[in-house]
Amino acid sequence: MATLIQNRSASSGLVGSRASATKGRGVSVRPVQRTASDRTRGGNVVSPRRKDFPIFQERPELVYLDSAATSLKPKCVIDAVADYYGKYSANVHRGIYRLSEEATAAYEGARKTIQQFIGAKSEKEIIFTRGATEAINLVAQGWGSQYLKSGDEIILTVLEHHSNIVPWQMVAKKKNCVIKYLDVDDRGVLKTDQLSKLLTRRTKIIALTHVSNGIGVINPLKPIIQKAHAIGAKVLVDAAQSTPHSPLDVQYLDCDFLAFSGHKMCGPTGIGVLYAKEKILQEMEPFLGGGDMILEVTKTNSTWNEIPWKFEAGTPPIAEAIGLGAALVYLREIGMSTIRTHEKKLLAHALELLQKIPGVTLYGPCDPEIQAGVLSFGIDGVHPHDIASIFDEDNIAIRAGHHCNMLLMERFGIPATARASFYLYNTETDVEKLAQAVLKVKKIFS
Ligand code: PMP
Numbered sequence: 001m002a003t004l005i006q007n008r009s010a011s012s013g014l015v016g017s018r019a020s021a022t023k024g025r026g027v028s029v030r031p032v033q034r035t036a037s038d039r040t041r042g043g044n045v046v047s048p049r050r051k052d053f054p055i056f057q058e059r060p061e062l063v064y065l066d067s068a069a070t071s072l073k074p075k076c077v078i079d080a081v082a083d084y085y086g087k088y089s090a091n092v093h094r095g096i097y098r099l100s101e102e103a104t105a106a107y108e109g110a111r112k113t114i115q116q117f118i119g120a121k122s123e124k125e126i127i128f129t130r131g132a133t134e135a136i137n138l139v140a141q142g143w144g145s146q147y148l149k150s151g152d153e154i155i156l157t158v159l160e161h162h163s164n165i166v167p168w169q170m171v172a173k174k175k176n177c178v179i180k181y182l183d184v185d186d187r188g189v190l191k192t193d194q195l196s197k198l199l200t201r202r203t204k205i206i207a208l209t210h211v212s213n214g215i216g217v218i219n220p221l222k223p224i225i226q227k228a229h230a231i232g233a234k235v236l237v238d239a240a241q242s243t244p245h246s247p248l249d250v251q252y253l254d255c256d257f258l259a260f261s262g263h264k265m266c267g268p269t270g271i272g273v274l275y276a277k278e279k280i281l282q283e284m285e286p287f288l289g290g291g292d293m294i295l296e297v298t299k300t301n302s303t304w305n306e307i308p309w310k311f312e313a314g315t316p317p318i319a320e321a322i323g324l325g326a327a328l329v330y331l332r333e334i335g336m337s338t339i340r341t342h343e344k345k346l347l348a349h350a351l352e353l354l355q356k357i358p359g360v361t362l363y364g365p366c367d368p369e370i371q372a373g374v375l376s377f378g379i380d381g382v383h384p385h386d387i388a389s390i391f392d393e394d395n396i397a398i399r400a401g402h403h404c405n406m407l408l409m410e411r412f413g414i415p416a417t418a419r420a421s422f423y424l425y426n427t428e429t430d431v432e433k434l435a436q437a438v439l440k441v442k443k444i445f446s
Helices: 036-040 047-052 075-087 098-118 132-147 166-175 192-198 221-230 278-283 318-334 336-354 384-393 406-412 428-445
Strands: 126-129 153-157 178-182 203-209 234-238 257-261 272-276 294-297 302-304 360-363 374-379 399-401 417-421
Touching (some): 075 318, 098 126, 098 272, 098 318, 126 132, 132 166, 132 203, 132 257, 132 272, 153 166, 178 192, 192 221, 221 234, 318 336, 336 374, 336 428, 374 428, 384 399, 384 417, 384 428
Parallel strands (some): 153 178, 153 203, 203 234, 234 257
Antiparallel strands (some): 126 272, 257 272, 294 302, 360 374, 374 417, 399 417
């Protein structure tokens, strides 16, 4: 299976592209009311899924457009977590009693679900972490400390979340390595033609995001991975923003490492995954010591458990892993291609509406073919924090700030953006409310 996310030659749309005043004249946003079209257009095959999310019963007015930060949780996930605590809560791998065996089976079952979800060869390649950040740190500190030498080079991109920059800076300082950055063009699209110049015999790893959390651009992973492998470098993919939203296959990509978080894909907080090729994990030293990662301890030495447990020190996040397993079963049933198609339509609709509004600046490619359901924007003369506060008056939750993307903000010469991000529970009505709220902000500041 190939990943659906493929970069194509990018089309129009400038970073900082703004609707011209003429284009914007007479702009109108449809009044918000649920119409028959809501049920038949815009990939809204997925929108009835709102009923799966109890928060909408609690807060029917909520327009949640911050799924890039964290997603809402469906009832099946909440139930899976509650069931573990209420019905079979015991530690895993240790007990010689049925309760513990049941907990172990559920925990390891979640690992199997994850393996299948991302197309890994074996469950041994799936390591539970607390999130994408910890997974990347595991590679930087574990693999990096073991294999990086003075003068070696690490390639990152200016699109990276701080979680995929700082761990590399930490290990680079320790090991006296050089970090190089692949730049983007004015639309936020990676300048992959510069990669050949950046790659040298000293390049040991490229760590890059699949989808930018700041502007939603989808990176063309496959050719980058092929180029890195051609010179013997490894590739880590930060898939925190892609695994939740589209099909993904690690064997097709042939990446060496891949990291993501459960809470952005309908799962609980405090759980994430590091995928790594089995051979690499076999040869890697453990990251943290203690608990399940041990085979035997003497006064002077210890030996390690088999993979993946060699990398899971201490009592693991059991309920969280089980909850993530339930989330992936839920997403699999809907279909990741269906989710991608739905979000693509929502983004296209949002672009269509916001591009018409004068004084609105859209950041990113503005092309649903190479952009996930993340839309960063600004309004002339209004700080993004004010935009988010005014939106909140109408129960519209968006994110404002640098999005842990300070390098990208620097590249665009801005301190912050307002960001709306979509998921399976959003509808075209939500997008229309977003556009109406933009008009409201403009009116307040006019
Ligand atoms: N990478 C990307 C692209 C992200 O969007 C995020 C979360 N915003 C992270 C890494 C870090 O994820 P977590 O905080 O769940 O560890």
